[in-house]
Amino acid sequence: MxxxxxxxxxxxxxxxxxxxxxxxxxxxxxxxxxxxxxxxxxxxxxxxxxxxxxxxxxxxxxxxxxxxxxxxxxxxxxxxxxxxxxxxxxxxxxxxxxxxxxxxxxxxxxxxxxxxxxxxxxxxxxxxxxxxxxxxxxxxxxxxxxxxxxxxxxxxxxxxxxxxxxxxxxxxxxxxxxxxxxxxFLPKDSAQQETETSLLADIKEGWQYVGQSRSLKMLSLVFICVGLSSGLISPLEIFLITERLGLEQTSLQFLSGVSGLGLLIGGGIAAAFSGKMNQTLTLIVGVMCLVVTTMGEVLSSWFWLTLVISFLSSISLAFINVIISTYLVTQIDERLIGRVNGTITPLFMGAMLLGSSMAGVIMNNTSLFIVYVISVTVMILSILPGMRIEFGKQNAPVNTLNPEVAHQAVD
Known part of the structure; x- marks a missing residue:
């Protein structure tokens, strides 16, 4: 380091x-x-x-x-x-x-x-x-x-x-x-390679790059599941404080602070042991820990226990973030990083906003517990595509692919 x-x-x-x-x-x-x-x-x-x-x-x-x-x-x-x-x-x-x-x-x-x-x-x-x-x-x-x-x-x-x-x-x-x-003060960049293609062609090339890679398609599904799961519960965290624990809404700041501390420590641990981690195993274990801690938050009736569970949940989330971000940096062709990011990010944001828009409606018609159960179920579904991401393989550039062997090159 x-x-x-x-x-x-x-x-x-x-x-x-x-x-x-x-x-x-x-x-x-x-x-x-x-x-x-x-x-x-x-x-x-x-x-x-x-x-x-x-x-x-x-x-x-x-x-x-x-x-x-x-x-x-x-x-x-x-x-x-x-x-x-x-x-x-x-x-x-x-x-x-x-x-x-x-x-x-x-x-x-x-x-x-x-x-x-x-x-x-x-x-x-x-x-x-x-x-x-x-x-x-x-x-x-x-x-x-x-x-x-x-x-x-x-x-x-x-x-x-x-x-x-x-x-x-x-x-x-x-x-x-x-x-x-x-x-x-950054080092001087090498000159950007001139391109004669249109902006729309560049955007389509990014979509094609993602579409031809099984790993990137699986990662997109993970993003959608995690985004939807997160969107369902993020707007309702205040109700963990007011409804589940019976505290004043201002106590939410302590929950946010503990979450930030968990992300900070989790990121530090991930940095220290990054070279020794099996990325696929770390992703799956991280998601499973997130599942357990998310259910623990909604089941807890003690404030201190909720804080501890939230802290552990954030540590798990930190490892997941590091694994996924590392993959996007190391395995994507440099000239396509922006377009891949621009293809996958809206999937996550769209799923998150969809979940947020449904959260209040579902809670009004059922309960806070049911919303958390649905969120956890969606999160569990992300494990299936997560297991099919091949972290060790470099994605081949789109313009080098032969249609007859494309699936072999990118899978």
């Missing part, structure tokens, strides 16, 4: 990710509190924040992934931070005139930019980190993100409550500019 901490590109990308994560949490908390204050807690106004955060994923992830494969990844990430900074400048200027609705633009722009920056970040890691260290690199990055799941709400809440919305926006501006400056 010490090799990673001497890798300039990895350190810079990780540093940029940390700055952006801090900015996102300051933005999330500031906009949430400010919208609550301005609308007297209007649930539609508050839910619109989530809609504007996730809606661009459907619209831009496919296009963004294809364009990220065409563009210079270093330049793409820098331009993304600059655009985010410029949007904050506009918001600061408009806020002073009293049009607070402009804050929604911050969420919308940030979500759009991430659809271009995220696959570019993955390409830089693939280019500059040796394959045997990729799993550790991903685990370390995930641990950093988990740390902000714990600290982010605290920092964001402090800045907003003590210094207000304007200061929160200035903090965002500083962080995005700092990230852009940091990214300029």
């Amino acid at each position: 010490s090799t990673l901490f001497r890798n300039k590109a990895f350190l810079i990308v990780t540093g940029s990710d940390l700055l952006q994560n801090l900015a996102i949490w300051i933005r999330n908390m500031a906009i949430l509190y400010y919208v609550m204050d301005q609308t007297q807690g209007n649930p539609i106004a508050v839910s619109l924040i989530t809609v504007l955060e996730y809606a661009p994923i459907f619209v831009f992830s496919i296009i963004g992934g294809a364009l990220a494969d065409r563009w210079n990844p270093k330049r793409t990430m820098i331009i993304g931070d600059i655009l985010s900074a410029l949007s904050i400048v506009m918001i600061i200027a408009v806020l002073s005139s009293g049009y607070w609705q402009i804050l929604y633009v911050a969420t919308f722009v940030s979500s759009i930019v991430s659809q271009f920056s995220q696959p570019s970040s993955v390409k830089i890691v693939k280019r500059n980190v040796e394959e045997e260290h990729v799993q550790s690199a991903i685990a370390i990055t995930q641990s950093g993100q988990s740390l902000f799941l714990i600290l982010g709400p605290i920092v964001g809440t402090f800045i907003y409550t003590v210094m207000g919305i304007q200061t929160s926006m200035y903090a965002l501006l500083i962080l995005f500019i700092a990230s852009a400056i940091l990214l300029t």
Whole structure:
């Protein structure tokens, strides 16, 4: 692992990710509190924040992934931070005139930019980190993100409550500019290969790449199952606190904090033992542990036990995330990483939002326990395609496939 901490590109990308994560949490908390204050807690106004955060994923992830494969990844990430900074400048200027609705633009722009920056970040890691260290690199990055799941709400809440919305926006501006400056120190990218194909042809090539690989098709099914399962229970966690445990809704912050701590420690353990893990076995065991802990959460009637179970659940989720992310970085042809990401991500998000939209309806007609049972059942179904993912085999580039032997090359 010490090799990673001497890798300039990895350190810079990780540093940029940390700055952006801090900015996102300051933005999330500031906009949430400010919208609550301005609308007297209007649930539609508050839910619109989530809609504007996730809606661009459907619209831009496919296009963004294809364009990220065409563009210079270093330049793409820098331009993304600059655009985010410029949007904050506009918001600061408009806020002073009293049009607070402009804050929604911050969420919308940030979500759009991430659809271009995220696959570019993955390409830089693939280019500059040796394959045997990729799993550790991903685990370390995930641990950093988990740390902000714990600290982010605290920092964001402090800045907003003590210094207000304007200061929160200035903090965002500083962080995005700092990230852009940091990214300029990345190693110079080799020139992007010119392409004469259209953007639509590039997108179709990404779909074809996924469609011709049995492992990627199985991974897509895993994403759909996990997304649907997660979507069913994520909106209802508050009811574990209020209905199951009979506590005040503010106690949810402790559940979130423990989950973040579990992801942080789980990512650290995965990084330490990444070279010794059987990826297929780790994925299956991780899903089974997630099944057991998810049922444990809804069955528990003691707060401390729920916290312990949530902590163990997050550790399992950390291992699953590391395994899947490692596969996407190491086994996908570099020139297609963006398009593969843009093909698979909407499947996960669509399934998650579908589950979220059904969760309340199912609970109203049955019970919280039944929703969790359905979620766990869907999660168990993900094991079947998960067992058919061949983690050790490199996916062949689409343009080298002979139709007569394609299935042999990619399976």
